[in-house]
Amino acid sequence: MKLSNLMSTPVVTCSPDDTLRVVNDIFKRTQFHHVLVVEQSLLVGVVSDRDIFKALSPNVGKASASKADLATLNKRVSQIMTHSPVCLPVHAQLIDVVKLFNEHIITCVPIVNEQRQPVGIVTWRDIMRLLLERYQSKAGK
Template identity: 50%
Template sequence: MSLESLMNTRVVSVTMDDTLEHVKEIFENVRFHHVLVIEDDTLCGIVSDRDLFKALSPHIGLVSETPHDRATLSKKVHQIMTRHVITLTPNDSVHDAISLFNRHMISCIPVVNAQRIPVGVVSWRDIFKALEKRQQQTTKS
């Protein structure tokens, strides 16, 4: 089974100069845990919700918040993003993705075309859903 058949084609991205406040707003309004960092239409990084959590002050939004805490929201994406992104292509297989998930302890893989332009994202959850669906279809047959 190729990734093209199960990847999520809704790609949400930011630029390297976007603020962490912008990334925080994205994560607060969507149900996924990674945003791609794009420059000139090509993939140059990725930010997870865990990366964001580590970069922001834990006092944001609390009574104890200080101007210094609030300033962490002004940091730029390029300051916290992962630059060496592991990617796959739409023609790669589910087994290729599983191998990368296991080898690199990651939970999301951007899917890019030959020009490194993101065309989708696959997570381990997408693979579990596809396997479950395949099993259900097999059981019904």
């Protein structure tokens, strides 16, 4: 199976210069767990909701938040993102992404075109959803 048939599109992106406040708001508004970081349309990194969770003060959003707690929202994405993420070309196959998930401690694989511009993303959840669909279709027969 080609990844182009499995990947999620369009991708949500941000800039390395964006603040964590911007990305945190994206995660709050969407059900996404990863945002691709682009600079001049090229993939340069990935930031996950877990990265944000670790980088922000646990007091952010609480009445007890201090100025120092709130200042963590002003950190830049470039400070916490995964730089030069593992990615695959759009013509890659399902087996290629499965191998990457097994070789690296990652939860998503950005899919890029020949210019390294992101065109989609595949997460481990996408793989699990596909397995469930295939299992259910075979069990139903």
